[in-house]
Amino acid sequence: MSAPAFAAVRSIRLSATATLTLGLAVVLMASLALGSNPISPALVVQALLDPASDVDSVVWGSRVPRTLLGIVVGFCLGVAGVVMQGQTGNPLADPGLFGVSAGASLAVVLGAFVLGHNSMTASLFLAMLGALVASVLVFAIATLSRDLANPVPLAIAGTAVSALLGAVISFLVLTNAASLEAYRVWVVGSLSGRGLDGLPPALVVAAVGLVLALLNVRSLNSLTLGTELAQGLGETLWRARLVGLGAITLTTASAVALAGPIGFIGLTAPHIGRALVGGNHCRLLPASGLVGAITLLACDVVGRVIGGQAEVPVGVVLATLGGVAFVVIVRRTKLAAL
């Protein structure tokens, strides 16, 4: 590559990094300052530095945990989306594809069906359990097809299992009012009122998932060339798949357990990340994670501001505003295919 071209590429990367960092800083501040009780940025900084000040309880008590939650969930979903699309080679693949979201939702609904009511902490653990069980089921089916080289059976098995679990959910929800109540609140996805007692275990699961995703970077890069070339480059296919699937399941499961099935980010953050930094997973993975975190936090803030006391759940804002933004971006940019 000639020197000017190299410099140009580098400047693009620099500007992408700058954009993402700046974006994160802005939404972080907004998320700490805005809400039903707005606080000026100066007071926020003061409260952060001096835990004894007046606004302390709002900032430390509710907004810091909520912001943290948003960053973790958004980042996890963005990363999971990249790994999922890389592993399946399919731009339509979202992290819920392996039955993770459906399994989590079913567990929550079952909990409400059996017990009549779920506490948020109970929902969190149920969701985590359901997500893991469902994805293990999908892997087992895909393994039975004995064709790991091909991502299509995996994607189809995932869709089939998700639909099956979804049917059971519909059945329970239609026959039992308590289940419908639990389900319709859970399924929108929200960062508020999710119990924080479950945060530490979910964080551990998320961290393991993110490490697995990092370990999968090289394989993901060679898999973009197709499975045959990847094998030619020395990739052990079953290991690459196993690490990738582990990363997807753990990151998505913790995100879904913490905030409910938020579908949109995992599907779209990778496409925006690709438009920003290109297809190399070394950069795409963190970029997409950051895009996810920024998007989720920004939408959460918007939901708080426009809703006033009765805030609009982040899943709804995300789907509507995020959907509009995504459509605009897709129309503007030259698309980088997978």
Place this chain on the structure above:
Amino acid sequence: MSGRRGVDLRVIALPWRARVLWITLACLAAVLAALTFGIVAGSSRMGVADVWTTLLGAGSRTYQFIVFELRLPRVAAGIGVGLCLGLAGALTQTFSRNPLATPDILGVTSGASAGAVTAIVIGGGGYSVGASLLGFGIPVVATVGGLLAAAVVYGLSWRQGVDSFRLILIGIGVTAILSGLTNYLLVRAQITQATAATQWLVGSLSGVSWASVWPLAVVLAIVLPFALTQSAPLEINQLGDEFSTGLGVAVQRHRTLVIVAAVVLTSAAVSAAGPVEFVAFVAPQVARRLARTARPPLIASALVGAALVTLADVMARAALGTEIPVGVVTAIVGAPYLIWLITRPNLKERA
């Protein structure tokens, strides 16, 4: 010009592989069996022989009443909905070259759902806007919503022609927006309206009459033959847009026609029975695996869809006791079968 004529003729006389032919016939037999089963099942007893003599016009007046007035409309609607969804699914998965793409990605389903749920929730709440929406009837509102959403997706994807990949991404965005609205309405609604809306969203054949069957029949009679003429361009387009152009396919025109066909089929099915889940995804996948072809065979996909919906409705009515919406059962019947097909090791997948 004579060269182009040759291509056009071949579009119609596409050779059928023997396996595709007999699988299609087997699917047709399955649909007829499901039809018989669907009429037999019910509170008053009827034998298979009674059903067919009545269908062929020679039954007693009681049987004629039971078959033609009570049971056939529902079974016929099931077959019509299944044919529409199966065919629409096969068209979408083929033109987008993506096995995960369903007509939902074209915006029809989410648009129809958003329209219907708005009508149910706001109309049930007694506001005048909602009440007038309900006055048009849910099927009309759903059709209008679906067609509008599809038009928006198509319009936004247009940039010197429609690229399949861009269309899919725009479809994701628009579907997200509409489902966000639907979910918000569900959260804010009274629990009774939320239940009614959920019921519609699952897809159900209870309450269909001949009036819901005729639109399906008309749509199928127009779109099915037309879709078959697009079979050869679809086959060629598997090689990519450049190849197709080189081989004389007018890619943009062909793609627009296929999309319109899929949208109209889906919209007809959704307005008749609500968004019956999973059929448009599973029918082409099953048909393709049975026929062992590289892309879903169109007629067989439609027939698999019809057999699936009819069978699922019979199970929902008879086997499970209480009346369960058909959309719940389609996945319970279809998913295990697809999973079984996937796990059979002798059927290697071709991407």
